[in-house]
Amino acid sequence: MDRTLTILEFHKIIDRLINKAMTPMGKELAATILPSFDLEEVVYRQKETHEGLEVIRLKGGLSFDGVHDIRGFIKRAKIGGILAPEQLRQISSTLMAARKLKKLILQLNEELSLPILRTLVEPIIELFEIEKKINESINEYNEVVDLASTELKMIRNQIRLIESRVKEKLESILRNPHYQKMLQDPIITIRNGRYVIPVKQEYRGVFGGMIHDQSASGATLFIEPDSVVQLNNQLREYQLKEVKEIEKILRQLTDLIRMEADSIAEMVKHLGRLDVIQAKGELAKEMKATLPKLNRQGYIRLKKARHPLINPEEVVPIDVHLGQEFHVLIITGPNTGGKTVTLKTIGLLTLMAMAGFHIPADEESEVAVFSSIFADIGDEQSIEQNLSTFSSHLKNIIEILKKVDTNSLILLDELGAGTDPTEGAALAIAILEKIRLLQARVVATTHYSELKAYAYNHQGVVNASVEFDVKTLKPTYRLLIGVPGRSNAFAIAKRLGLEEEIIQFAKEQLSEEDQQVELMIHSLEWNQKIAEKERLEAERLRKQTQEMKKEVEEKLALLEQNRFKILEEAKQEAEKIIRKATREADEIIRELRKLIQEKRVDVKEHELIAMKKRLNESVPDLEKPKPISKKQNKKIEVGDEVKVLSLGQKGNVIEQVSENEFIVQIGIIKMKINRQDLEVSEEKKRSNPEAIMTGVKRTKEYVKPELDLRGKTVDEAMIEIDRYLADALLAGYKQVSIIHGKGTGVLRSGVQDFLKRHKLTKSIRMGQYGEGGSGVTVVELKA
Template sequence: MERGLKTKFMNEKILHTLEFNKILTQLEEYAASELGAERIRKLKPSTSFDEVVLLQKETDEAAHVLRLKGHAPLSGIFNINPHIKRTQIGGMLNPSELVQIGNTIHAGRSMKRFIEELIEDNGLEIPILSEKVDQIAVMTPLEHDIKNAVDEGGEVMDSASPELRSIRQQKRRNENRIREKLESLIRGRNAQKMLSDAIITIRNERYVIPVKQEYRSHYQGIVHDQSSSGQTLFIEPQAVVDLNNSLREMQVKENREIERILLELSSKVAEAADDLLILVEALESLDFIFAKARFGKAMKATSPDINKEGRIQLFKARHPLIPPEEVVANDISLGTDFSTIVITGPNTGGKTITLKTTGLLTLMGQAGLHIPASEGSELAVFQEVFADIGDEQSIEQSLSTFSSHMVNIVDILKHVDHESLVLFDELGAGTDPQEGSALAISILDDVYSRGARVIATTHYPELKAYAYNRDGVINASVEFDVETLKPTYRLLIGVPGRSNAFEISKRLGLSEEIITHAKSFIDSESNEVENMIASLEKSRKEAEKDYEDAHIYLKKAEMLHQDLQKQMSEFYERKKEMYEKAEQKAAEVVEKARIEAEDVINSLRKMRLESGAQVKEHELIEARRRLDTAVPRLDKATGQAKTSKQKQKLKPGDEVMITTFGQKGTLLEKTGNNEWQVQAGVLKMKVAEKDMEFIKSEPKPEPKPLATVKGRDYHVGLELDIRGERYEDALREVEKYIDDALLANYPRVSIIHGKGTGALRSGVTEYLKHHRAVKRIRLGEAGEGGSGVTVVEFK
C-alpha cells in the first residue's frame, strides 16, 4: 500500500531541529539504486497510525529476510522511466539505454524468484514483500532480445541480425584489403625516408598514411589532413580510394541496420511500457524497504511497538548520531503513569541529548525505521512533534536569546494539543531567574492541561517542587559523578537534579571554611531539598545494586534448576535402563547356576543309586525350590531385588526400605515389640518391622550437582563449550571438565567443539577414547548440535 494524497507529514522545521535529515543521509548509503536513494530523500514521518504500522511491518519483513539470507539481489536497477516514456512517443533508444532496461528487467526477475523461493522453501510469511513481487511481470523475451542485440558496453553485436553480421563480415574483409595495400606502401624501399612515421591511421573515416610535405608527389592520392606544423600530410593513396569508398558505403549500410535494430527494440519496449513502469515502481519500493532494513541492522536497531495512546517506553535507547563507543543508553518512559517529565539540575551534559533522543526516535519510528533501542520498546504516533532546543537567535530581528526562544514557544502553544509531543530545552532561560521559573511553570501547566506529552529541561531549582505538586508530572535528572567530576549521562527518572557546586568546589581544592560560609547563605528549605535529593540518590544506588545482585542470583538459580531438571530426567531414564539390564543379567547368572545345580543334583542322585549314599529325595526337592526362589526380580518402584522373604535380625544403623512410603531410611533404635525409630531424610518416624525390608547392598551415593574446588562450591554445567579455543588449551579444559563432571556424578555430558576443520573434534575424541571413566562417546544427533557436539557417557 502506497501513501495516499491525504497523508499528513511532520513540519520541516522539526525535522531540521532533531536532525532527521542527517538520518536520511546515512540511510541513503544503503540504497542499491538511484531510485531507492531518491525515495529516501523524500521520506517524511507519517502521522497515520495505520500507515506507520504498515511501514514498520515492511521493514520487519525485510529485516527477517536479511537475518535468514544475509542479502537481497537488488543490483542492476536503473531509473528507466524517461526511456520508457520516450518510446511511447515513437522515440529511438540508444544501446546504453536498452542495456539499462535489460538489466532492470533481469533485476526484477531475480528479486521475484528470490522472494518466491524464500516463501516456498522456508515457509516465510512476508505478505508485503510478496505483494510487491507479485506486481512484477515476467518479461524474459524482451530481456533476451536486448541481451542478444546489445552487449554490456553498449555496443550492438553482430548477433543482432543476420544482415548486420553479413555487412560487418564484408566490412572486415574490405578493411583487411586496405591494410594490406597500405602496409605494402609503408614497407617500401624509400618509405622510411618519405614517411613521417610507418603507421596507418584514419582521417575523415578513411585510411591514410603520413607523408612528408616534400614527397607529396611520390604518393598520388587525396590529402585529408595535415599536421599543425604543415610538415606532414595525411594522404589516401589512389590505390585504396575505391576500397575506402566501398568501406564507406558499408559503414552507411551498417548504421542503417543498427538504427533499424534499435527502432525495433524500442518498439518492443513501448509495447511493454505498462509492465515496465510497474516494475520500476516495485523495484524502487523494494530497494527502499531493504535499505531501511540494512540501516537498522547496521545500527543494531529493533522494531518498536506502535500505539495510539501517546505512550513512549524506550529501553536502552541510544542517540543514532552519537558514535557507538561514546553513546550512553538510557531507559525513557512517558505517557503511562505520567505525561510530563521535568529534567532539573545544572548544565552537566546529557539533558538535551535525552530530549533529542526521544524526539528523533519518535520521528524515525513514524517514518517506518527501526530504532536503536532494545526489544520491547514502544512508540506513539503523534500528529505533531514540537521542539524548542538550542539557540535560535534571530540576528535580522536583533532578538535576545530569551526573545527568540519565546517566539518559538508562542508558535508552539498555538498548535499544541493532546496528540502532540513537546520538547522544551532550558525552559524559561535567558531572563530573571524568578520570572523565568514562574513562566516555565505556567507554560508547563498550559501544555499539560491540553493533554500533550512533554519533556522539559531546566536549571531552575523552583521546578524541582513542580512534579511533587501535580499528578502526572515526574522529576528526572542526569547523573553526575562527583568523584570524577564528569557526567555519566545516565537519565534518572523520579530523582530531581541537585546542585553539585559545593562538592565540585571541594574536590577542586576550595577550603572547607569558604564552603561552610557559602552554605550559610542557603536557606534551610533549600538545604532540606538538597539533602532529600542526596538521600534519594543514595537509596536509588543501593536499590540498583541490590537489584543487580538479586538478578544475578536469580539467573544462577534458574540455570541450576534447569540443569537439575535435565540431570534428574537423564538419571531416571538411565536408572530404568540399568534396572532392566541388571534384571536380565541376574536372570542369566541364576539360570546358569540352576543348570549347574541340576547337574550336581543329578550327579548326587546317581551317586545315591550307585553307592547307597543317604541323600533323601525330599532334600533334593527342597534344594531345587530354594534355588528357584533365589532368582531376583527387580522392583521398578524401589529398585531393590525381590527375593523370597527371609527374616533378618535388625540392628541400629541398618538401612531399610519403608515399603509403605517407598522411602529409604536408617534404623536409630528399637522403640517396642517389632517397632523401630527410623531416620528418613530429615524426618524421624516410628515404623513397624512388617512395613520395612532390610537392604543388604550399600546405598549408591546421590548425584551431586555441585563440585568443590579450593573449598568453594561452584556449578558444573552439563555442557562445555570450547569453540574458538586453542588446541592445547581446549584439551586442558576438557580434562578438567571431565574430572568435575565425575565429581558431580553426572551420567552424561556434552562437549561443544564446533565443526570447523575437525581438528578439535579429533583431539577431543582421541582423549576420551582412552579415559578410564568414559563408557561411550558419540556425535550429537540433529537436535543436539550434530557433528559439532560430542556426547560422553560415563561408566
Template sequence: MKEQLFTHVSSALGRERVEQLTPEKDANEVKRLLDETYEATEVLRLRGHVPLGGLHDIRFEVKRASLGSVLDAKAINETADTIRVGNQLTLFMERLFEDEEDIQLPNLNGMIEQILPLKELYNTIRKAISEEGYVLDSASAELRAARQQIRTFESTVRSRLEQIIRSSDADTKLSDRVVTVRNDRYVIPVKAAYRHSYGGIVHDQSASGQTVFVEPQSVVNANNQLREARLKERNEIEKILRELSLEVGAESAVLLINVEQLATIDFTFAKAKYAKSIAAIKPKINEEYYLHYPKARHPLLDQETVVPTDLTLGREYTSLVITGPNTGGKTVALKTTGLLTLMAQSGLFLPTDEGAEATVFDSIHADIGDEQSIEQSLSTFSSHMTNIVSILKSVDHRSLVLFDELGAGTDPQEGAALAVSILDEVHARGARTVATTHYTELKGYAYNRTGVMNASVEFDVASLSPTYRLLIGIPGRSNAFAISRRLGLDDFLIEAAEKELTADTKQAEQMITSLEDQQQVAQVAKEEADELRQSAEKLHEELEEAFNDLERKKERILKEAEEKAAEEVELAKLQAEEIIGHLRELQKQGSTIKEHELIDAKKGLEDAAPKLTKKQKQVKRKAQKAASFIDGEEVFVQRFNQKGQILEKVSDKEYLVQIGIMKMTVTVEDLQKTEQPKQKELRPVTRVQTSGSTVKPELDLRGERYENALSRLEKYLDEAVLAGYPTVHIIHGKGTGALRKGVKQYLAKHPSVKSTRDGGMNEGGIGNTVADLK
C-alpha cells in the same frame, strides 16, 4: 540518519526511497513497515546478503519506449540488468523457502510475487546486446555483414597507407610515419610543401600550418566504401534498437511494476542492514501514547561509546522535566527521545534493549538550540518564544513536545515562571512532553503536579564529569560547592558561600542528595529482583515443559494401550462369532445345543473385554468430582504434591490456582478436593515478627520530619504486606496538612495500596488515613 541509510542501499531507486522517507501517522501502516524490516533482518540472518546488484532506475527510459522513442544500447542493457535482478531475487527467495520451511515472510513474499520474469524479453535483449552494452554481431545477419565489410575495407585502407609511410621518401615528405583519422577517414600527416605529392583530399592542418592531413588519392575509393559500410552498420544498429525499444515499450506496465517492487525491496533491506549496523531491535507499537526505550542510544552517536539511557513517558507521568547543569547530557536525552520516536514511525528499528515500546503521534514539535537571527533582529529568547507560540497553536493529546532549555535567554525568575506556565498548558492538553532546564525554581515543579516527573543527568564529582545516566524521579542538583572543594578552593570560602544560601535551598539540596542515595539502593534492589524473576520464569518454563512432555508421553502410552486392547477385543469377538457360527451349524445338523446356551456363550465372550480396576474407578470418580470447584476452595494439586487455593475458573478443564507464592493454571485432572472445602485465607492476619520487632496494624508519624516520615512509611508498607494485613492505619495528625497531603500522595502511588480513606469518628478523623492493601 538518512545519510547512514544511503550507505546501505543498492541502487538509485533505494536512495530515492530514503530521500522520500517520512514518519507515518497511521499505527497499522507503521506496524506493517516494521514487519517488513523484521522480515528483511530474518533473511539477512539466514543468508547474510540479498542479490540486488545491477538494479537500475529505468522508469524514465521505459516510459519513453512506451511512447515510441528509440532507446540507446545503454538504456536497453540496464533494462535487461533490472529484469535479471528481479529473476535472481525470485529464485533466491524460492530457495530460502525450500531450505527454511517454517519461515514466514508474508510482506516480502507479497512483493516478490508481483515481480514477473519477462524471460523472453530478457533473452531477446541479451542476444542482441552484451552485458557491457555493446550491440553484438549476432543481433542480425545484416549487421554481421556490414561489420565484415568494415573490417575488410579498413584493412585495405590501412595496408595502402602503411606502404606510403614506409616508402623511401617518407622522411622527406611526411611530418611523421603514422596513420591517423580525420572526419572519420584515414589520412597521413604531410608537410605543407608536399601537399600535392599524393593527390587526394586535404582534411585538416596543424595549428602551425606546417602539416596537412591528406587522404591520398589511392585510398579515396576504399575510404568511401568504408564510410558506406559504417553507414550500413549505423542504420542496422538503429533498426535493432528500434525493434528492441518496441518490445520494451510493449512490456512497460510490467517493467514499471517490477521496478516499484524492487525499489521497495532495496529500501526495506537498507533498513534491515542499518538496524544490524547499530544493533537495533523491533519496537512494539501501542496506541496509548506511551514510550518506553530501555538502554536507548542516540542513533547518530558512536554506538560503541555512547552511554545508554532509560527513557519512559506516557503512563505514570506524561511530562518529564530534566534539570541540571549544562553539558550534562540533558539535550542528548531529549533528542534521543524525539529521534527514536521518528525512527519507529518511519518503520526503522531502534537502538535499545529488548522490550522497547513506541507509539504513533500525529505531530512531534521541538524547540531545540539557539535560533538567534541577526537579520530578523531576534534575540535568543525571542526566537524561542516565536517557535513556542507556533507550537502551542497545534498541540493536543496526540502530540509529542520537546523543549530544550525552556525559558532560557531572559531574567531567571521571569523565565522560570514562563516555563512553568508553558509546561502547565501543554500538560493540560494531554501532550507527551520532555523539557530540559537549568532553572532551580523548576526542581520542585514535578512535586506539585500530578502526571509530571523530575529527572536529572548524573554527575560524577570525583571525576568532575557527567556520566550521562538519566535518573528518573530525581531533580538535578548543583554541584558547585563539591566541584569547588574538589578543585582546591579553601573551605572557609565554601562555608561562607553556604551561609548565603537560604534554608529552603539547603533543604532542597539535602533532599535531592537523599533521593539520589535512595535511587542507587533501589536500582541495585531492582536489578537483583529482575535476576530472581528471570530465574523463576526460566525455572517455571522448564517445569512446565517437563510436565507437558510427561503428559504427552502418558497420553501416547495410554493411546497405544487402548489400541492394543481394542485389537485384542476385536480378535476375541471374531473368534466368538466363529465359535457361535460353528455351534449353530452343529445345531442345524441335529445336535442338542440349546439357544440360551449360545446366548450365554456369546455374552461370556463379550465380557472378556478389559475392565477398569477398583483403583482406576476411584481415580475416575475423583476426577469427575473435581471437575467443578468454587473460588477460594482449598484443593490438593497432585502434580506438585501441594495444597492450594482456587482463584478463578479459566475454562471447563482448567483453573487458576495459588500454590504458596506462585499462581499457576492447573487442569481438573490434577485437582482433588480436600477434607476442608471451606474458603481459607492464604494470607494470615495475625501479627508477625519482621526484622526483630512486631508489626502493628497502625503507624504513628506524628512529630516526624517529612522525609523521615515517608521513609518510615515506605518500610512499614512492605512489612505490613508481608505480615498479611488487609487494612492499616497511618496516623499523621492534622497539623498544617503538609504531612497528611504527602502521605496520601505516596499511598496513591504505592503498588500495594488498593484504596484509602479518612478515619471515621472513632478512628481519629482526618488525622488518620486508612489504607486497604492488595
C-alpha cells in the same frame, strides 16, 4: 514539524539511510521519508524494516548488482526516441536483476515468511524474451553484433572483404622498393574514414589520388592513391548501410521496450522500495536497534535507549517512561549533565519509530504514535530579528501552545531561562500547567528549584534528574526518575579547594527550607541508588534462576528421551529373541504333530495348543506400561477372589506364603504370585478358606452349564473347552453342553474329536430334540 525535525537532527538519520541504499531509486526514495502520524502506516513500515533485517541476518541481504536507473531511458522510449546500445544493455541488466530478486524473495518467503517483500515482487513481470533479444543483439562492450540481423551480417562481411582488398593494395605500395623512399612511414592509416598512406611533401604527384590530411609541419601528406579510391568509395557505401541497419535494429529493440514501458517503470519503483527496506534493515543492524512496541495512547517506555548520533562507545543508555503514571516529566541537574541529550533521545527515537525505523533500545521498548511533536531545544537567539534568548524561546513556545493537543509530545529545554529567575520560574510553571491540563505529554528541563516543588504538588507531574558524581566532578548521564536534581554547588566548590569557612558561610545564607529540600533530595538519591542496586540484583537472580530452570528442563527432557530410547531398544531386542524362540517352538510343534501322525505318539493336541499359546503370550507388549491398579494396595486375605494381572485370569487365594507372596488357585492350577501382580475383586470374597485349600468344588453360579463356541476357530475352541471342562468339573457338573452350531460341520468335527481324546470326558453325544440337535454336543464328565 520541519523545525522539530531539524532540532532533533532527523535529517542525519536520513543521510545515514541514503548511504546504505545501493540504487539511485532507493537513495531518492530514502530522502523523502518522513514520520507518519497514522498508527497502521507506522506498523506497516516497521514490518518492512523487520523483514529487511531478517533477510540480512539469515541470508546476508539482497544483491542489487546489475540494477541501473533506467527511468530516463523508459521515458525516451515512450516518446519515440531510439535507445543507444549502452542504454538497452542497462535495461536488460536491470530486467535480469529484477527477475533474480523476485525468484530469491519468493524462495526466502517459504522459509522466513516475508509477506511485504513477497507482495512487492509478485507484480514484477519477467520480460525474459526482451532481455534475451537485447543480449543476443548487443555484446558486453555495447556493440551491435553481426548476428543481430541477417542484413547486418551480410553488410559487415562485405565491409571486411573490401577492407582486406584496400589494405592489400596499399601494402603492395608499401613493400615496393621504388616507393619506399617517398613514404614518410611504411604504415596504413585512416583519415576521414578512408584508408591512406603518409607520403613526403615532394612526392605528392607520384601517387595521384586525393589528399585527406597533412602533418603539423606540412612535411607529410596523407594521400589516398588512385588505385584504392574506387574501393574506398565502395567501403564508405557499405559503412553507411551498416549505420542504417544498426539504427533499424536499435529501433526494433526500443519498440519492444516501449510496449512494456509502464510495466518496466513500475518494476523500477518496486526495486527502489526493496532497496530502501534493505537499507533500513542495514541501519537497524548497525545501530543494534530493535522493533518497538507501538501504541496510540501516548505511552513511552524506553529501555536502555541510546542516542543514535553519539559514538556507541561513549553513549550512556537511559531508561525513561512517560504517559501512563504521569504525563509531565521535569528533569533538573547541572549543565553538561545530559539533560538535553535525554530530551533529544526521547524525541529522535520517537520520530524514528514513526518513520518506520527500528530504535536503538532494548527489546520490549514502547513508543507512541503522536499526532504532533514539538521541540524547543538550544539557543535560538536571532541577531537579525534582534530577539534575546528568552524572547526566541518564548516565541517558539507560543506557537507550540497554539497547535498542541491531547496527543502531542512536547520537548522543552531550559524552560523559563534567560530572564529574572523568579519571573522565569513562575512563567515556566504556568506554561507547564497549561500543557498538563490539556493532558499532552511533555518533557522539560530546568534549573529552577520552584519547578521541583511544582512536580511534588501536582498530579501527573514527576521530577527526574541526571546523576552527577561529586567525587569526579563529572556527570554519569544516568536518568533518575522520581528524584529531583541538586545544584551540587557546595560539593563542587569543596572538591575544587574553596575554603571551608567560605562554604559554611554560604550555606548559612540559605533558608532552612532550602536546606531541608537539599537534604531530602540527597536522601532520595541515596534511596534511589539502593533501590536500583537491589533491582539489578533481583534481575540478575531472576535471569540466573530462569537459566537454571531451562538447563534442568533440558537435562530432564534428554534423560526422558534416553530412557524411552533404551526401553524401546530393550523391548525390540526382547521381541526379536522371543520371536526367534516362537519360530523354533512352532517348528518343534510341527515335528511333534508329524510324529503323532506317523508313529501315534501319546501327545494330546490340546496340550500342544496350550504350549503354543503360552509362547505367544510371552511376547512383550511394546506399548507404554499401564499404571498399576490402586486395588493392588488393598489388604489381601486367604479366601479372596483376585485377578492375576500378568495372566488376565481370576483365581482364589488359598495360602499366604509371606508378606508379599500368595498361593493362588486358577482352575485346577495352583501358582505362587507376588502381591504386585494381584488385584482384589470387589464382587466376591471366599467365606470358607478351608474348603478352598482342600479343593472344594466351585459353586455353580460361577460356571454356566453350557459353552458357546460359535464363531471360534478349531484351535481357539480347543483352548476354551480345555479351560471350561476343568471349571465345570470343579463346579460339580456331571454333564455340560458344548454349543458349536451346525454350519459347515468343521467346528463340530474338530470339537468332537478333541472331546473324545480329553482326559475329563467320560462320553459325548449329539444334542437331542430340545437340546439344540446337531448344533450341540453333550458331554458327560468323569467323576
